[in-house]
Amino acid sequence: MEYKDLFPQKSHTSKYDCLLFDLDDTLYPLSSGLAKACLQNLKDYMVEKLGVEPRKTDDLCNLLYKNYGTTLAGLRAIGYDFDYDKYHSFVHGRLPYENLKPDPVLRNMLLSLPYRKLVFTNADKVHALKTLSILGLEDCFEGIICFETLNPIHKSSVSDDEDDIEFVVSTSTTNPTTSNSASTSQIFDIIGHFAQPNPSGNLPKTPIICKPSEHAIQLALNIANLNPHRTLFFEDSVRNIQAGKRLGLDTVLVGTSQRVTGADYALESIHNLTEAVPDLWESDIKSEVVYTETLAVETTVTA
Numbered sequence: 001m002e003y004k005d006l007f008p009q010k011s012h013t014s015k016y017d018c019l020l021f022d023l024d025d026t027l028y029p030l031s032s033g034l035a036k037a038c039l040q041n042l043k044d045y046m047v048e049k050l051g052v053e054p055r056k057t058d059d060l061c062n063l064l065y066k067n068y069g070t071t072l073a074g075l076r077a078i079g080y081d082f083d084y085d086k087y088h089s090f091v092h093g094r095l096p097y098e099n100l101k102p103d104p105v106l107r108n109m110l111l112s113l114p115y116r117k118l119v120f121t122n123a124d125k126v127h128a129l130k131t132l133s134i135l136g137l138e139d140c141f142e143g144i145i146c147f148e149t150l151n152p153i154h155k156s157s158v159s160d161d162e163d164d165i166e167f168v169v170s171t172s173t174t175n176p177t178t179s180n181s182a183s184t185s186q187i188f189d190i191i192g193h194f195a196q197p198n199p200s201g202n203l204p205k206t207p208i209i210c211k212p213s214e215h216a217i218q219l220a221l222n223i224a225n226l227n228p229h230r231t232l233f234f235e236d237s238v239r240n241i242q243a244g245k246r247l248g249l250d251t252v253l254v255g256t257s258q259r260v261t262g263a264d265y266a267l268e269s270i271h272n273l274t275e276a277v278p279d280l281w282e283s284d285i286k287s288e289v290v291y292t293e294t295l296a297v298e299t300t301v302t303a
């Protein structure tokens with residue numbers, strides 16, 4: 001089936017064609033405790049799997065997150081090498097998923113919105129699928145753009161073919177590099193670097209593509225064939241919002257009602273969308289976009 005048949009262009013009386021949603025702390029609240037547990041798992045991973053001194057994990061997490069977007073991206077930049085699937089399994093596998101509950105209110109709201117809807121997360125596909133499933137939202141989205149989409153192992157490049165709706169690539173992405181192969185002497189001392197009075201020199205680059213890099217967001221837009229000027233981007237991260245705004249996206253900061261520079265809207269909760277952005281329901285779009293169960297499975301699981 002042709003892509004354009006599956007996702008017909010909307011009437012241009014509507015301001016948007018697509019709603020692009022971050023996952024964690026956007027489609028469910030920060031109060032779930034998953035983010036906090038994830039941070040602790042990241043620190044445990046560093047100590048148990050990479051031999052990082054426990055007293056350094058706080059600083060390391062902060063610096064890597066700040067400079068590279070995700071801890072994974074930062075660890076790779078400073079010289080650690082590890083299997084991405086095992087890393088994701090460690091940091092997400094023990095999350096308190098039991099704190100998440102089905103969200104029928106959000107589900108009904110999403111299904112009533114007659115636009116293309118996509119998830120765009122730095123997390124891996126296992127976590128994304130599991131989380132959406134628990135929330136009861138697995139069939140509310142056309143596809144998921146996740147870690148494996150932007151960082152494919154078995155593909156030389158991510159397809160930007162508009163007929164390619166398999167946003168999630170291989171189901172068996174194994175990093176071919178060896179595990180924990182870098183010796184301590186090969187690791188860039190980022191804590192020492194920033195402890196200098198005037199840190200100089202360039203930081204090592206990461207091979208990982210993730211938000212908030214503009215390259216990552218642009219790549220996601222290309223993969224999903226999105227016009228940034230007709231896409232509304234939902235995020236709990238201010239820096240991701242601001243990166244999206246630089247690329248022309250309209251933006252909704254989720255998790256606070258305090259608007260910041262770069263945010264067109266700010267919502268305490270995604271549930272406040274109806275009151276905050278009523279225009280979304282006021283267009284004269286006649287046809288709803290309906291995702292069948294089969295399609296949702298194909299777009300999110302098939303390699």
Ligand SMILES: [Mg+2]
Nearest residue numbers: 022024025236
């Ligand atoms: Mg988030």
